[in-house]
Amino acid sequence: MVADQAAAFEDFFRGQTQNLYAHLCLITGNRAEAEELAQDAFLRLWERWDRVADMEEPVGYLYRTAMNLFRKRYRRVGVALRKTVSVELREDEFAMAEDRSVVAGALVELTPRQRAALVLTELIGFSSEEAGRMLGIRPGTVRVLASQGRAAMKQHLEAEDV
Amino acid sequence: MSDPRSLLERESQRFVQQDGAFERLRRRRDRKRRNQRIAAGVVGIAVFVAAVWIVTSGGPSDRTQTPANEPSRVNSTDAAEDVVRGFLAAFGAFDPEAAMTYVGDDADLRGLIEPPAPANEKGLSQELAMLEAQRVQLTITWCQAAPFGSSTSVVCGFDFHAIASDVLGLGPFTGSTYVFTVRDGEIVEAAPNANLKQFKSQMRAPFAEWVAATYPRDFHVMYNTGSIPQNPKGFRQVRGRPTEESMRLWRLHIPEYVEAVQQGTA
Numbered sequence: 001m002v003a004d005q006a007a008a009f010e011d012f013f014r015g016q017t018q019n020l021y022a023h024l025c026l027i028t029g030n031r032a033e034a035e036e037l038a039q040d041a042f043l044r045l046w047e048r049w050d051r052v053a054d055m056e057e058p059v060g061y062l063y064r065t066a067m068n069l070f071r072k073r074y075r076r077v078g079v080a081l082r083k084t085v086s087v088e089l090r091e092d093e094f095a096m097a098e099d100r101s102v103v104a105g106a107l108v109e110l111t112p113r114q115r116a117a118l119v120l121t122e123l124i125g126f127s128s129e130e131a132g133r134m135l136g137i138r139p140g141t142v143r144v145l146a147s148q149g150r151a152a153m154k155q156h157l158e159a160e161d162v
Numbered sequence: 163m164s165d166p167r168s169l170l171e172r173e174s175q176r177f178v179q180q181d182g183a184f185e186r187l188r189r190r191r192d193r194k195r196r197n198q199r200i201a202a203g204v205v206g207i208a209v210f211v212a213a214v215w216i217v218t219s220g221g222p223s224d225r226t227q228t229p230a231n232e233p234s235r236v237n238s239t240d241a242a243e244d245v246v247r248g249f250l251a252a253f254g255a256f257d258p259e260a261a262m263t264y265v266g267d268d269a270d271l272r273g274l275i276e277p278p279a280p281a282n283e284k285g286l287s288q289e290l291a292m293l294e295a296q297r298v299q300l301t302i303t304w305c306q307a308a309p310f311g312s313s314t315s316v317v318c319g320f321d322f323h324a325i326a327s328d329v330l331g332l333g334p335f336t337g338s339t340y341v342f343t344v345r346d347g348e349i350v351e352a353a354p355n356a357n358l359k360q361f362k363s364q365m366r367a368p369f370a371e372w373v374a375a376t377y378p379r380d381f382h383v384m385y386n387t388g389s390i391p392q393n394p395k396g397f398r399q400v401r402g403r404p405t406e407e408s409m410r411l412w413r414l415h416i417p418e419y420v421e422a423v424q425q426g427t428a
Contacts, residue, residue, distance in 0.1 A: 010184060013183075013184055017179060017183050017184075018178070018179050019174075021177060021179040021183075022174040022177040022178075022179075023174060025174070025177035026173060026174055026177070031177065034177070035180075038179075038183075039183075039186060039187055039190055042187055043187060043190055043191055043194065046191060047191075072262075072267075103169045103170070103172065103173040104173060106169075118166065118170070119170060122166050122167050122170060123167055123170040123174065149166075150166050153166055153169070154166075
């Protein structure tokens with residue numbers, strides 16, 4: 001029974017980890033941070049797998065957990081920044097990459113919240129209500145952020161003539 | 163131009179996770195379990211050591227300087243003390259969001275949060291709103307940090323005012339401490355050891371008795387008790403009920419109580 005559960009979790013992990021990691025890369029702009037967030041999120045699911053496995057939408061729960069961790073991390077960084085300027089922030093890889101793609105060039109112009117709203121609704125297909133619950137903001141705010149993200153992307157891509 | 167979805171889809175394919183992700187997750191889980199086992203033992207010992215230290219050092223009333231020849235504390239204990247002081251500054255300013263930035267994900271805050279509020283940010287938010295409504299003012303008087311196993315134990319003394327005791331010329335109420343366990347720069351456990359003896363007799367019980375006599379209906383909203391106590395000892399034990407309506411009544415009645423005391427009618 002326990003072995004079955006462990007195997008079921010491992011299957012779930014292998015089926016979802018690449019997607020979650022890639023989506024978190026798009027949101028955070030940083031591979032190391034995306035890896036940490038993804039691992040933390042999966043670890044939390046693993047610890048509660050006996051309940052999560054029975055859920056209708058374990059993938060939704062996974063993303064909610066990951067987004068909670070993302071929010072917490074950015075809030076911490078925000079508060080720390082207000083307290084001190086010496087906080088070492090991980091650099092945004094979108095901004096650093098010399099060979100970045102045109103899309104990455106567009107993403108770097110967005111805030112992490114705009115990226116999150118865009119990725120959750122546009123790419124993954126969550127409703128603005130679901131995304132709002134994940135990000136701790138109102139559905140209307142999600143729509144505004146996603147719309148701002150789309151507009152900024154469009155503007156950048158048109159300038160690049162993509 | 164392609165639509166945003168297909169562009170994002172294409173971009174996301176650039177990010178390929180390194181092999182061995184499940185092994186990394188397994189190691190992370192094992193590390194966490196090991197730390198939790200260590201923490202369970204360390205926390206109990208840390209509280210004991212803190213209690214012994216308070217007794218043997220004269221406790222919070224001991225404001226003497228550290229001897230010059232005492233070995234200086236290592237950076238990790240200084241850092242842990244900074245974390246705790248940051249938390250207490252936010253706690254004292256009733257800012258749960260800032261306070262939680264000093265707290266680990268799996269921290270045990272049950273000591274700080276009155277049940278049935280949950281021991282998480284929501285519960286802390288509720289607790290702080292209640293303390294603010296009761297006009298609690300904390301003054302941290304000292305902190306002492308000591309390494310303990312993989313953690314650091316930090317004990318801080320505090321004085322406090324509440325229910326406008328400062329306006330009435332009573333308090334501050336001294337001799338209380340918080341005991342924290344800090345690991346990896348985050349608080350993983352916190353518990354108060356409040357000295358409420360004087361506060362109960364000078365503020366809590368007289369105010370509760372005044373509310374019971376003046377606003378008996380409000381008493382049941384403001385306090386977590388089934389019935390109005392029948393003796394002074396019972397009033398010393400009553401605890402505030404952390405609901406929105408209760409907090410509104412605390413904010414409303416404290417100034418009225420102050421006025422009544424100043425006019426000699428309470």
